[in-house]
Amino acid sequence: MTGQEIVFALLGVVAVGSGVLVVTTRQIVHAALWLVVSFGALAGGYLVLTAEFVAWVQVLIYVGAVVVLLLFGIMLTRAPIGAAELDSGNRWAALAVAAGTAAVLVTVVVLGFRGVSAPPKAGGGSAEELGAAVFRTWVLPFEVLSVLLLAALVGAIVLSRSDIGPPEPGHEADRDVHRDGEEDR
């Protein structure tokens, strides 16, 4: 094994280990923090594979934005603050579902790609290569995905606004007051 392979394997161990801790820890904020470690190790793996751009985008989007969003959501809802614990009674069911999903995915991938391998090429994860791939070869799926995200965004707005939708009898006055208050800002 070369040095790179050893580092890659170690990063993989860290990523998987912290991933296991994410789902086994009883403190929900710790789970989010272990997720940071897992994403960080994953980014390190990309770095070893010389996909620098992917690595830093991974840190920017997943550690910088997604985990912060997760933490915000946790703190906004029901995280006990400090060292208090929280547990779910569905541990074993969750384990069964996770193991089943993993088994299906691994089987499909192994069966689908057995004996097929593409020679790795240096610089395949650079910003230029990725930009060319996304905006030339895969531009249609990319645009379709953006429409999907837009739909999700509009849906989230509709779900979070209580002042739109069919009028409920008896609540008209309330709603008008609410609306006025919003305009004042």
Add this chain to the structure above:
Amino acid sequence: MLETVLKLALVAAAFAVLPLVVGQIEHKVMAHMQGRLGPMYAGRFHGWAQLVADGVKFAQKEDVVPAAADRRVFKLAPAVALIPYLLVLLVIPVGPGGQVALELGVGLFFALAVMGVGVIGAIMAGWASANKYSLLGGMRVAAQLMSYELPMVFAASSVAMAAGTLSLGGIVAEWRWWWLPWQAVGAVVFFVAGLAELRRPPFDMPVADSEIIFGPYTEYGGLRFALFILAEYAGIVVLCALTTVLFLGGWKGPFLDVELGWLWTLLKVFVLAFLVIWLRVSYPRMREDQLQKLAWAWLVPLSLAQLALTGVLKVVAG
């Protein structure tokens, strides 16, 4: 090898000294803007050693962890807040011809990604303290980061588009004086969003002392508190350096670019740091809804407009 060691030592020295210099300038500038003298005694000459004395005081204090706190996260948080800024300093070019500790092809994304990680330190502190005020502060930190990260990345992408590279050194090398008007909107958006990410006044809602004491840092004292404050000033240095490199031409000046490049960079960084302090003295704290409105109703559309302008000019002219 020797060169690398020397560069790392220089970055470490800059990381140790520049935040203190900015802190001292803040003491003095704020004082004079408010018709006071500021610190005058420590170190005799105009109180130059005030922050050193503060550091000694912090180091002497008792190390207190609240009984209900999550000890490990509580102790780890200051390091998570501080170290990212040290890492960003590594990739900031101060002069032409490889005067940078670590030349990265995607330096811009590295800087933005790592800066975002620092905020997790404040959120960890807010949650681990087991204090409702701290938790509220932590949530405000998270909400603020989520709103301001987007315009910041957009504004930085605009410069990267203009330069055609993600390397910080490459961006400065491509920079021309007419980028000042061309990227002016982006520069303002980047700087304002950066200030909000650092939670500097007028964006200091997360540490609003009249409402939530000191937000996420309420339970901290001694050296750990000092580390958080140091992280804030290191953040100012990093933000000013990034703005300098991206929008103000870095080491380029009216003359002697090659010989005195590092001096131009330093000068621009300090002018921007002065601006940061000036803003703190001039504007009252923004309310939470005003903060969110500024980000989503002004900065995001402005940065998108800047991206469009950059793209159109890039296609038409080149």
